[in-house]
Amino acid sequence: MTATQQADITRTPSEAVAVLGANGHTGRFVVAELLRRGLKPIAIGRSAERLAGARFAERGIECREAAIEDDAALDRALPGAAAVINCAGPFMDTADAVVRAALRAGIHYLDVTAEQPSVQATFDRHEAAARKAGVVVIPAMGFYGGLADLLVAALMDEWQHADGVEIRVALDSWLPTKGTRVTGEKNTAKRLAVSGGELRPVHQPPAEKVSVLPAPFGQQTFIELPFSEVPLIARHVRTNELHTFLSTIALRDVRDTSTPPPQAIDETGRSAQRFAVEVIVTQGELRRRSLAQGQDIYAVTAPIICEAVQRILSGDIRETGAKPPAAIFHAASFLSALGPDLSVETSETSDFQKVHP
Template sequence: MTNNHEQITRILQPVAVIGANGHTGRFVVAELLRRGFKPIAIGRSSVRLAEAGYYERGIECREAAVEDDAALDRALAGAAVVINCAGPFMDTADAVVRAALRAGIHYLDVTAEQPSVQATFERHEVAARDAGVAVIPAMGFYGGLADLLVATVMGEWDHADTIEIHVALDSWLPTKGTRITGEKNTAKRLAVSGGQMQPVHQPPVEKVSVLPAPFGQQTFVELPFSEVPLITRHVRTKELHAFLSKAALGDVRDPSTPPPRAVDETGRSAQRFAVEVVVTQGELRRRIIAQGQDIYAVTAPIICEAAQRILSGDIRDTGAKPPAAIFNADSFLRELDPHLSIETLEV
């Protein structure tokens, strides 16, 4: 139960959301409000912020383009954390991280892009550590969720022989932002093979795995996202491979697939997902599965839980780091109920 002091503390610590008028950004603003925070909605266009209904709901709105350092500095004034939802993150992350560091505030984003994560770690680790702030890229469905699941299922293990991540979606109705990012992100995707980061084998490996209902037997294609550069920052493993269900890949690659359509009052689509992580060490094998609804919507409680823990001081470290290096992964995932259903097995 949240006490009055904690509630007042949250209200006094505004959280800025860049790209607040976008599909994921709207879920994030709504989740911040639900948790008792005061969001600051930031976007390129005051017209689009108005279209999102923020002015009429009394939410503070600020206009800024990421290319304009002075405008970014003004937009972040008074915030304690900035959540960047404005992709493609190859175009936005660096500028927003630099603005966060100038302001001395924490930074989170929701990128699925491997190059963006790698650049954030390489360019900003020292400055973030020196400033005593957390800079966490990929704190969403793609990236952060798998990183937390891996850390949770590994438990006391200090290394793994293999890690496999299987992402099953019963459909993938991509947003406009997803399509733009997909067109621009032409970098070779990386996995870990033989203990080294390597480009994914071409053509990509396919494999079959059986997941709980409603998925059952699924065919997966190797297609790593931002989870790989996150996990490799703090986990030793000989092999790390991530797969996406073949049906979902077909949806997102089909230009005629429509965008998400809301089916409830929260704006969620009917999409169901499952993320399976399997780790091995010698003859031992562990497995954890997370299930839920709508990959864009579930990103909001994940990243807002991160912001809440940072502002309450419930963190292990600062600097530019992956989620599981900053937070207690097991505790973090437990707090995401009922947004995620999680089952852990040792077989």
């Protein structure tokens, strides 16, 4: 049994949670995590054959067939669920239909998109309806997006604004899933960062940074490549600058068509991949830094999004509507709950103190 499996789950409400794309790579992690937490997953996919191949029924998991483009089928797939987790990308193709189905059913919606256009469209199209229905709609509640949003919010704490926010994502390798590759091919929109207090396309050529991180990373070179965290953070954090950087090692792997998919190294299905997310928030002479580390970006998405669902169903939320994670949850408390799966260290320094000890 892993450290995650040993965690206390006594506060789990007994609710059913639908998982769309349950038979996919991330979806299987999510289903397993829901079971571990005592929640009842409902596995939904477009192919009954593929759902059968995932052997959900052998574990007593109800399976339902539904295609994204079939509203009636989605409606038939959601009864009995208190929330739906969408793991079926590309989310530019799936999120809108599933959010609308969730709103028709009066249930909560979460997804794991790394796509900026999908996040923006979810907020723009569904905030009013979600708030009116009294449900929570959270896009990008995974490694890309939600994790950085929570890390930034925890660092901001009492600060009302920041001069700058910088996020650096280091992966010792990136063995992409088929879904990641398909999304990368379809996501041709210009990537956005915050510059001068406004959302703007990333400058070309993109900026580079160098940072020294703990083992196994050491000195890393990063290139500006923002994901879904930018529209999340920009939604509720006042900052002049917001930029995200990805390690060139990870970028090389994901761009190489010969890079294989993730390979499981244990009974949970996790790969050996290690990640580190460095977040730096500055205000005047003050600099706050957070470093989150863990194993397997796809696997760690499961405890992140399932912790969110668990808190929503238990009523541990600040408000409803279509909002970023940090607007719904208390960031520091949320990150602390991920302790078995995520190591987070924080620090604060003053540039003035460095120059004038």
